[in-house]
Amino acid sequence: MDNTRLYKNIVILTGAGISAESGLSTFRGANGLWNNRRVEDVATVEAFERNPEFVHDFYNTLKPEILKAHPNPAHFALTRLQKEYPAEVSVITQNVDTLHEKAGSQNVYHIHGQINQAVCLNCGHILESWNDVTTETVCPSCGIAGMMKPNIVFFGENLLYMDKVEQLLRCCDLFLSVGTSGVVYPAAGFVQTVKYYGADAVEFTLEPTANNYLFDRHIYGPAGKTLPQFVDELISSLRK
Numbered sequence: 001m002d003n004t005r006l007y008k009n010i011v012i013l014t015g016a017g018i019s020a021e022s023g024l025s026t027f028r029g030a031n032g033l034w035n036n037r038r039v040e041d042v043a044t045v046e047a048f049e050r051n052p053e054f055v056h057d058f059y060n061t062l063k064p065e066i067l068k069a070h071p072n073p074a075h076f077a078l079t080r081l082q083k084e085y086p087a088e089v090s091v092i093t094q095n096v097d098t099l100h101e102k103a104g105s106q107n108v109y110h111i112h113g114q115i116n117q118a119v120c121l122n123c124g125h126i127l128e129s130w131n132d133v134t135t136e137t138v139c140p141s142c143g144i145a146g147m148m149k150p151n152i153v154f155f156g157e158n159l160l161y162m163d164k165v166e167q168l169l170r171c172c173d174l175f176l177s178v179g180t181s182g183v184v185y186p187a188a189g190f191v192q193t194v195k196y197y198g199a200d201a202v203e204f205t206l207e208p209t210a211n212n213y214l215f216d217r218h219i220y221g222p223a224g225k226t227l228p229q230f231v232d233e234l235i236s237s238l239r240k
């Protein structure tokens with residue numbers, strides 16, 4: 001990695017680890033959301049077809065905690081990068097929380113959906129709500145009841161915003177991966193794409209990740225500390 005390089009297109013991929021210091025659970029590891037439940041029961045197309053009530057309940061239960069969470073210094077560091085570094089800075093997040101937006105970030109792409117949204121399987125309307133959505137909920141657009149699905153990308157579904165994401169990855173010259181274990185594809189493969197197109201790639205994590213070998217640099221430690229420091233250095237390098 002060249003410390004004097006002036007970047008023009010920065011892409012940050014975030015995962016559950018960036019929100020850990022805001023008190024939200026990650027998916028894997030000790031106390032992870034997938035530790036005491038099966039992904040197959042709540043996060044697959046088949047699970048939703050089999051038992052939509054159970055799946056709605058699972059996501060409804062997560063909403064209050066996510067709604068009251070506050071962004072941490074890692075989220076704010078990305079907002080600062082967007083404001084103070086003269087590049088196009090985009091955030092691709094796997095997180096279904098809205099902490100990047102709460103921290104004031106722009107250009108945020110929720111490729112795994114958002115917990116505060118439901119999509120009507122009849123007409124495609126996106127309902128924004130922090131209230132419970134159930135199998136009885138009526139779509140405010142088409143008026144049909146019982147067709148709302150949490151706007152969470154289940155295993156077996158396509159990711160959202162992929163056209164835009166592909167375009168961002170191809171133009172990217174600095175790729176930061178923050179708080180993601182690198183096991184869930186296609187997001188885990190983004191680093192491979194950006195390396196192919198010549199970007200520098202840095203990961204911020206607590207421990208080595210599954211696709212560790214593809215990054216130029218690894219910064220270990222809580223993102224709330226390491227990311228603000230990295231952003232500070234990047235912005236300071238402009239004055240040299």
Ligand code: OAD
Pocket residue numbers: 014015016017018020021026027028029032043094095112152153154155178179180181182183184204205206207209221222223224
């Ligand atoms: P994981 O739980 O798999 O990984 C979290 C990563 O964050 C791990 O590598 C941790 O080391 C790291 N981490 C934890 N705390 C951190 C901190 N304070 N600072 C820096 N890093 C920290 O979460 P994801 O990779 O986001 O999909 O999981 C990917 C997808 O798997 C999720 O979007 C979700 C899940 O199935 C859907 O629900 C569609």
